[in-house]
Amino acid sequence: MRSWCDTIGACESTLLGSGAHRVAASLPRLDALASMCGFAGRRPVNRKSALVSASTTSGSGAALLAPIICTALLSSLLLLVGCSRHGGTDAVGEAGEISLGAAELREIVAALPETERRALAQDPAALERIVRAELLRRTILEDARAAGFDKEAATQPQLERARDDALVRLWVKRQGAVAEDYPTEQDLQAAFAANSAAFTAPAQYRVAQIFVALPNGADSARMLAALRKAETVAARLPNEDFSALARELSEHAPSAATGGDVGMLPADRMLPEIVVAVRELEPGGTAGPVRTAQGLHFVRLLERKPGAALTFDAAREQLVAALRARRAQELEQAYLARLDSRTPAAVDEIALAKLREALVE
Numbered sequence: 001m002r003s004w005c006d007t008i009g010a011c012e013s014t015l016l017g018s019g020a021h022r023v024a025a026s027l028p029r030l031d032a033l034a035s036m037c038g039f040a041g042r043r044p045v046n047r048k049s050a051l052v053s054a055s056t057t058s059g060s061g062a063a064l065l066a067p068i069i070c071t072a073l074l075s076s077l078l079l080l081v082g083c084s085r086h087g088g089t090d091a092v093g094e095a096g097e098i099s100l101g102a103a104e105l106r107e108i109v110a111a112l113p114e115t116e117r118r119a120l121a122q123d124p125a126a127l128e129r130i131v132r133a134e135l136l137r138r139t140i141l142e143d144a145r146a147a148g149f150d151k152e153a154a155t156q157p158q159l160e161r162a163r164d165d166a167l168v169r170l171w172v173k174r175q176g177a178v179a180e181d182y183p184t185e186q187d188l189q190a191a192f193a194a195n196s197a198a199f200t201a202p203a204q205y206r207v208a209q210i211f212v213a214l215p216n217g218a219d220s221a222r223m224l225a226a227l228r229k230a231e232t233v234a235a236r237l238p239n240e241d242f243s244a245l246a247r248e249l250s251e252h253a254p255s256a257a258t259g260g261d262v263g264m265l266p267a268d269r270m271l272p273e274i275v276v277a278v279r280e281l282e283p284g285g286t287a288g289p290v291r292t293a294q295g296l297h298f299v300r301l302l303e304r305k306p307g308a309a310l311t312f313d314a315a316r317e318q319l320v321a322a323l324r325a326r327r328a329q330e331l332e333q334a335y336l337a338r339l340d341s342r343t344p345a346a347v348d349e350i351a352l353a354k355l356r357e358a359l360v361e
Helices: 004-017 021-036 071-080 102-110 114-120 126-146 155-175 185-198 220-239 242-249 272-278 312-342 349-360
Strands: 093-095 098-100 204-213 261-266 286-291 295-305
Touching: 093 126, 098 126, 102 114, 102 126, 114 126, 114 312, 155 312, 185 312, 204 220, 204 242, 204 272, 220 242, 220 286, 220 295, 261 295, 272 286, 272 295
Parallel strands: none
Antiparallel strands: 093 098, 204 261, 204 295, 286 295
């Protein structure tokens, strides 16, 4: 369950800080709503565990679940978008005079770890996040260079150190490069036989929702309106039909049209905050509001199916990724071991002790 305190705190800070004193009177009611729904004092879910995140930043209402795209579609997208506008064609992203072209984006994606590249195919929002992060990085870089920061005497040694560190990381990564033909079919079969119990399809949930849009960064007026609507939903929910309320109040049109029902979907294709909420429910149970980056969700569990063992064919992609990652780590460790054997390090303990004393004085 998500921390309702995050929403209340953000609202309180934004609204009271702007001098909108009339809003203060509504906050006790919202705090009461939080307590009633059991969110007060809860720690938020760690977003780093997310396998799939929401896919829209348009503000038109977000789905409970992120849609799934295949690796081929991701590759096609990268190939079809044009190069940088500075090169004469459309850019995939711009920030002022700074642009990012498709060829540059392909290079960034190619440099990612293999597991992250695979994850891009399951997270439609991930590619956009990469573009935004790179544009921000380039904007900061331009600011620093415009200020002459890279030319300052105090900056030069740190830049040199950073360059050396990057070279070391890249070189070690090169030593861990895995052959294209690995793993073989025999390797895959052996790994599956030894670990078949670990390859289990995730549980599936059929969930209905009432969604109130409240994207991260929403202005004070939108935030207050969303919180008031959530208060209304929470007040009516105990005494009214969930599907009827979803049709009337939910701001996610596709699921609202079906009475909030989003269908049966596996847990690894759902927003992690929603999974945390529904896995504690029995069929027919309701939870919410659940806070996500897109808004507030009141959810009802309609049906649950437990996870089932995967077949070898279904587990193949996971096996390939796991074996290649392990082989890369083995190759890197073998390289470091050879270096240590060839040029073992020697430390002068006496000199080090004297230096330590000087450093702590």
